[in-house]
Amino acid sequence: MAAAASIGVSAWCPASGDHHGVHWSEGVIRAGAAKGPTIELPPGAFAVPGLIDGHLHLILGGLGLEMLDLASCTSRAEVERLVRDRHATLDPGRWLIAQGWNEDRWGGEQPTAAWFDGLDGRHVVAWRMDHHACVISRSVMAQLDLSSTPAGGEIVRDGVGAPTGVLREAAAWHIAKPAIPAPGLDARRTALDAAVRHLHALGVTGVGSMEYGADLDVVLAPRRHDLPLRMAVTLLDRDWPLDVTPGVIFEGTDRLWVVGYKSFIDGTLGSRTARMHEPYADEPSTHGLWTELAADGLLRTWAEHVLANSLSPSMHAIGDAALTAALDALERDERKVGRIEHAQTARPEDIARSAGRIISMQPLHKADDAPNAPSRLGASRMDRFFRFRDFANAGARLVFGSDWPIVTCCPIAGMRAAITGIDRAGAVVAPDQSLTPIEAVRAYTIEAAKALRFPDGCGTLQTGAPADITVLDRDPRTADWVHAPPRVLLTIIGGEIVHHAT
Ligand SMILES: [Zn+2]
Structure with a gap:
């Protein structure tokens, strides 16, 4: 790949608006006249900042x-x-x-x-x-x-x-x-490469990945300088007391860093283990479960310990009571760097409390869970289910991802679910909560980049930003997302073409 190159297509950037053409050299987007070769693309091709999956499990996905x-x-x-x-x-x-x-x-x-x-x-x-x-x-x-x-x-x-x-x-x-025999080191290393290739083909230039410290040390850290993807790691290690090792700060790389720690407040709606304020409609004997640190009454202490080490506490909260607990645990998080994962059900008073907070959601989970949600929640609580629009209106910072390998890590499929409300059975669910294409692109670019502490400029196409670019075959703002969503043509990371659709 030449050090300098350009694409002569229309582009949209959440920070600087509409462009025509994007060019870069030495891995960085440049202003002024283009130098170097122009990469030929079909008419109608359209560039957006490189797409970021805010929540997945990279090594697990690769093994899958x-x-x-x-x-x-x-x-x-x-x-x-x-x-x-x-x-x-x-x-x-x-x-x-x-x-x-x-x-x-x-x-x-x-x-x-x-x-x-x-x-x-x-x-x-x-x-x-x-x-x-x-x-x-x-x-x-x-x-x-x-x-x-x-x-x-x-x-x-x-x-x-x-x-x-x-x-x-x-x-x-x-x-x-x-x-089950655990995959060995070679298998995990191979899985990393397979996962990265898979993501490139889907237009993904960066991820927020949930990983264990052991894999960070032996699978990821050795690749910190040549990892062909930007990767913000949230560590799943959660023994208490938590050892926040300073050694996980990597110098001299913009490809791999640790952004925080994860904890689980509850389970899932499908298995009736997500913690609800009121009992399950189809099993009135249970409100779901508190798990791990939340069950031990340590959630707030844990979150404040992570914050005190300048890291981001990330909390799995699917039930509406789990969301309340997560917001309570972040009460002293004045910089609002804590992340709440999933937030699949929410009471209006908690949506109001989410202003300025990072709410990390997975639109394809809505598509998957929607057919079963009415039986779990009852009709009267369906107005708490996947409140994209209400969170956005309340000023929450929506970050989107997949939770791959639970569902596909295709960001276009995730955007389609958020924009159309179409579920896995083909029904349109709560269309009043659907987002605009611009809001969906923001959640997969600039908002994900900020929440996960990506290098400055990531998630934008501004001058001086790393040249992370995803080129689609059409303008996502005007595409027919029901019948003909955009397709990925080109994936560029740090100025290097890592995928070119044939
Ligand atoms: Zn996950």
């Missing part, structure tokens, strides 16, 4: 690219066929790991271990699309102790009390997961 994907399956027969095909390609003794199944796509029948019979005793584990449940083969069941159910989990049983092979929540985490 190697897993068998069952998301397209609409019948037991299809699941069995894909699993059989993969089995035929694997060496004997290797585990077959799959993900993405969703029983709603075939009428609700739960899978069972019997779906994996006839594979020569191959060990199989298949994660549900939300990674909150899995189904295992009989050969795996035979290895595990399924006699007692851990708190916060479920071992699904048949009519005579025998385990079916499906494990939910804590049972999936604490019984099945430890039995």
